[in-house]
Amino acid sequence: MHEMAIAEGILGIALKTMDENAATRVARVNLLVGEMAGVECESLRFCFAALTKGTAADGAALSIERVPLIGRCGACGREQPIERYSFLCPSCRSGALEIISGRELKVESLEVD
Ligand SMILES: [Zn+2]
Numbered sequence: 349m350h351e352m353a354i355a356e357g358i359l360g361i362a363l364k365t366m367d368e369n370a371a372t373r374v375a376r377v378n379l380l381v382g383e384m385a386g387v388e389c390e391s392l393r394f395c396f397a398a399l400t401k402g403t404a405a406d407g408a409a410l411s412i413e414r415v416p417l418i419g420r421c422g423a424c425g426r427e428q429p430i431e432r433y434s435f436l437c438p439s440c441r442s443g444a445l446e447i448i449s450g451r452e453l454k455v456e457s458l459e460v461d
Contacts, residue, residue, distance in 0.1 A: 358455055371461055374408040376410075376458070377410050377459075378458070379411065384417050385415075386452075401430060415450055421442055421445055
């Protein structure tokens with residue numbers, strides 16, 4: 349399962365950060381997830397909760413911030429949200445959109461005790 353692999357990655361980062369800070373518990377994980385990252389958030393929460401049981405991250409809050417899909421038009425230079433996966437510039441109808449955000453999947457910050 350895709351989300352399980354992601355949850356494992358998050359847990360690995362969390363435990364490493366905890367060690368580096370001489371902490372004993374992971375309290376919160378703040379994640380940035382792009383609209384187009386291909387992650388099912390509910391599934392990720394479920395996997396994370398299951399995976400952290402019995403670890404130092406047991407009970408840690410998983411906060412997920414969705415990042416909208418933003419494209420920059422190569423023809424007119426405008427940056428705007430891409431809606432309904434329409435990859436044409438809403439302003440000039442050019443197809444030269446470059447995605448500048450919305451595909452990220454990263455741990456933005458962690459709180460450890
Ligand atoms: Zn344009």
